[in-house]
Amino acid sequence: MATTLTINGSDHRIDVPDDTPLLWILRDELGMTGTKFGCGVGSCGACTVHIDGEAMRSCQVALGDVWGDVTTIEGLGTPDTMHALQAAWLRNQVAQCGYCQSGQIMQAADLLSQNPDPTDDEIDAAMSGNLCRCGTYSRIRAAIRDAATQMREEVL
Numbered sequence: 001m002a003t004t005l006t007i008n009g010s011d012h013r014i015d016v017p018d019d020t021p022l023l024w025i026l027r028d029e030l031g032m033t034g035t036k037f038g039c040g041v042g043s044c045g046a047c048t049v050h051i052d053g054e055a056m057r058s059c060q061v062a063l064g065d066v067w068g069d070v071t072t073i074e075g076l077g078t079p080d081t082m083h084a085l086q087a088a089w090l091r092n093q094v095a096q097c098g099y100c101q102s103g104q105i106m107q108a109a110d111l112l113s114q115n116p117d118p119t120d121d122e123i124d125a126a127m128s129g130n131l132c133r134c135g136t137y138s139r140i141r142a143a144i145r146d147a148a149t150q151m152r153e154e155v156l
Contacts (some may be wrong), residue, residue: 003063007032008075018064021155023047025063034073034102038131045130047144048103049073055110073102076109084154085109088147096134104130116152118144 002015007030007115014025022036026032026049035058038046042057049058052068077083082090085105095101104127111126118126132140 005063005066006069007105011067014063016063019062021059022049022061022066022070023058026058026070036099036102038100038103042098043129043131045103045107046100048106048130049136050106050110053110056106059100064072071106073106076105076119083109084147084150085112085143088143088150092139092143094136094139094143096136100130104132104140105106108140108147110146112148112151117148120145128154 001018002013003018005012005014005025007026012030014029016025016029019091023035023037026035027037035049037059038044040059042060045057047058048055050071051061051066053071077086083105085108089095089101089105094104107127107130108123111123115126117123120141123144124130127137127140127144
């Protein structure tokens, strides 16, 4: 049975079984390859997307369980109009291999939506489920602080 999902503000008609993971719908059905497959069991965070603004592991959410609008890294910002986190990632030279970065950014966006001025301990706690094999954790933390500052200044 076909289902309609709102992804990055656009409706997509999906005709796959209800138990299909959202990750495979995004990548295989819709060609949105910014969301990465990492572990397949929700432990690494590479597949993090937002569902109704909440960070979720898309490998662990079946189509039939999607409860709201989905935002992927492609919907967070564009090369011409980057989200504050994407710009901070570049300024702070976070990415090495880059594989985990979309999930890291999506998790960080969820953190900053709830806590616009997180401490290092709060950043570490919020990001603890997102793994980076390159070990750029100190750069990730710096970029999140950088983006938080930028976002607070934009509000003023």
